[in-house]
Amino acid sequence: MTLHAVDYFILLLYFVFVLGIGWYLKKTVSTSSDFLTSRHSVPVWITSLAFVAANLGAQELIGMCASGAKYGIMTAHFYWLGAIPAMVFMGVFMMPFYFGSRARSVPEYLKLRFDEKTRGLNAISFAVMTVFSSGISMYALGLLLQLVLGWSFTASVLLSAAIVLAYTLLGGLTSAIYNEVLQFFLIVVGFSPLAILSVTRAGGWDGLRSRLPAVMTSSWRYMSHASQNPMGVEVFGLVAGLGFVLSFGYWCTNFLVVQRAMAARNMAEGRLTPLIGAFPKMFLPFIVIVPGLAAVALSHMGVNYELPRKGAGFDYDQVLTTLMAQFYPSGLLGVGLTGLMASFMSGMAGNVTAFNTVFTYDIYQSYIRKNAPDAHYLTVGRVTTVAGVLLSIGCAYVTTLYNNILDLLQLVFGFVNAPLFATFVLGMFWKRTSANGAFFGLLAGTASAAATHGLTIAEGKGGWITPAATFPSTMAQNFWVAICAFTVCFVVTIGVSLFTRPKPIAELKGLVWGVTPIPHDEFVPWYERPVLLGAIALTVCLVLNWIFR
């Protein structure tokens, strides 16, 4: 792939705009909450698109196209099953408590609802995890640019990190969110031509269906048994593991996305954020996954396109960029490449802005220095932003040296995250849930996740205690680890709560169902009613599932 002056010009234009937006928003920052939380100042259409974009990192873009080529349209389960229902639940049922509690972060909600130790556990694991995930995505991008364009790994990592740092440092969370929307537009504009061109060339959806094995063009038909589909998962593991535990855990409790909804101007708009976001989200598979399918079809057509190889197998992670090289002439290629950079930046800025808030409020202000003037926390927030970026760069380099350590860390964070949704759902909907119940439930859930992983084996992974059972794929193993963690956390939290003292009702106002005012929406127009919008989103999503069943 070779770039020309015009492509570099487009990339430069994009850099100028993101930095310009950051520069312009500089004047909105005068307190730590301006910088870290945007102080409920962001219009709802912007929070909704940022909600979707913060999750749409470069790794996501590259990985979804890769999975499209590897597994086919069933990859869309990560959207239609693994995101939309959870986003609807978040908007309809959970936002009232996040907003009602006036918490500035997810760990702070846990502190208000439960106690200090539950917050500490969540804040520290979240802070470490965000740094590592932004480091890993930085590594992925640097590697790709090196491979495809011959750019130096160090130069591309440092340049893109410096730009993200500059605009988040200037305008804080507001700047990150505003840029995420620009980045979202750019991703859609930069990659939909690829979907259109590649699918058209492969003969449209019917052409894809005639050229690909049937299992790649059906999302549900081959799910009844793990041996029938390339993902190696069966319908229960898929629906309960991905569609319930993992997706609700991510979309409803991960501060990276929740933070965007919390930046909305009021509770009504906070609730609408994930609901409006659900609509663009459910159509993203057509842009990010379908080109992967087209690539496989094209490779069977004798048009001089072959799937990228690595050794004896395929290197699916390069499918996206090889398609760009085949379909994008100079000019549009610049837009596509800029879209890739944009996705990387939105993912990284999402991580960094969530990290600095959790560190400043939930770690520094809670454990290191409690009653400082606000200007002090603003400085800490800024310093943490720089530190977060530097630590991510460090992680990117650690990844180049020790791939296995990071795999292990990701695994451990998976264990910590898997049971979280059980804690939240009990905390929000059952007044009796006690602080000790939540804390020990979380610990037991994490331990059982680790135990499940240690007792089962899939594709050579896990089984480090003793391989007592085998899963057909690591994906199935992940889903079942999550199911076990959730169930154990749920049961232990209830058990311990029944034997420990609950918080007095007076302290639960705004935090729990039944003692939190839910805004009435009989008098607002239909398109601002959360329940109705949620129902429409779920219906459209169901129709998509039916069409691509």
Next chain:
Amino acid sequence: MDLRKPSGYFFTLLGLVLTLMGIFAPGTRAPLTEVNVNLYAGLTMLVFGAILLLLARRSGVPR
């Protein structure tokens, strides 16, 4: 700040660049494309940018 303005300007400029490419270098092709994609993509971006600017102008006050 009304985000529709900077986004509108950005996509108008981007559209302009691609449209000009499409007009003055109509033969620019990638191995598997047969049409003048820069022109079509550029015109689409121009329209998108213009819509954003129009929306920003119509509302007047920043939302």
